[in-house]
Amino acid sequence: MEVSSEKLVIGFVAIFLLGVMFAVVNGIYTEEVDQSLPLIMYAISFVSIIIGGFVVMLFQWKINKVQLEKVLKILPEIQRKIVKVLIKNNNALEQNRIVALTGINKVKISRVLMELEQREVIKRTNLGNTKLIVLKI
Structure with missing residues (x-):
C-alpha cells in the first residue's frame, strides 16, 4: 500500500x-x-x-x-482477466508473460493494454524487447 x-x-x-x-x-x-x-x-x-x-x-x-x-x-471481461493476472503476480509483469498466462494472442493483448493505459489502470515501460506492465490501481 x-x-x-x-x-x-x-x-x-x-x-x-x-x-x-x-x-x-x-x-x-x-x-x-x-x-x-x-x-x-x-x-x-x-x-x-x-x-x-x-x-x-x-x-x-x-x-x-x-x-x-x-x-x-466496470472493466470488460478481457481487461478484467489481464488485471487479475497482474494482481496475482504482485501488480507487475512482462507483456510476453501476460500473453503466456492468459492464452490471448499478442496483438489482442497489446491493444487491450493500450486501452488500459489510456484508462490509467496500468503503466507500460520498455524492458528490452518486451514491455513491463505495472498496475496503477
Missing part, C-alpha cells in the same frame, strides 16, 4: 499538534499541582497513537480492496 505525501503531511501535523497539546496540558497541570504529568499518561497516548494507526491502515486496506472490486466490475 502506497502512502501519499498529503497523508504523510497530515499525519505529521497531527502528531505535532498532539505534542503541542501535551506541552500545554503539562504546563497547566504543573502550575496547578506543582508536578509534571505522570509517565503513564505519555505511555497511554503512545499506545493510543499506535492502535489508531493500525485501525486507519486496516480501513484504508479495506477501502482499497472495495475500490479494486468496483474497478474490476
